[in-house]
């Protein structure tokens with residue numbers, strides 16, 4: 001069973017009323033990264049390739065607090081601190097307006113016990129302007145059984 005937006009909001013901070021949806025909470029854009037170097041995943045370990053934060057637009061005629069993203073792949077960090085409560089699993093979906101603008105967020109599993117400011121893969125299939133702090137995704141919680149809680153390398157990230 002999926003939980004209400006109000007329940008999800010009690011595990012996401014900060015949130016404004018505008019972010020609380022019937023079935024989840026909208027997440028906002030903090031930082032856009034571009035990956036520069038290859039990563040590495042082996043049987044025993046993993047490494048995240050070097051990346052650089054993309055600068056906010058400096059051009060005079062454009063909004064200085066926005067990203068102007070040409071088609072490509074980016075890693076985005078959400079602004080909100082998220083805690084996945086025991087007995088739950090989290091999923092993030094793109095905001096439909098992002099998808100309707102030919103962009104997509106690819107996401108993975110949010111484990112029970114995780115806490116941090118997580119990331120997603122933003123695929124830009126057509127140039128888009130994204131204001132820093134704009135709502136781009138939605139987090140939902142489903143009830144889930146588990147015997148342990150998250151204890152991986154991303155615990156407490158970006159806090």
Ligand SMILES: O=c1ccn([C@H]2C[C@H](O)[C@@H](COP(=O)(O)OP(=O)(O)OP(=O)(O)O)O2)c(=O)[nH]1
Nearest residue numbers: 107108109110111114118119120150152153154
């Ligand atoms: O789209 C997502 C999905 C998950 N997470 C967070 C929550 C999740 O609990 C954590 C770790 O994800 P995962 O378990 O998939 O990471 P891993 O690659 O297996 O690394 P580790 O074993 O260090 O956890 O990352 C995100 O930031 N973005």
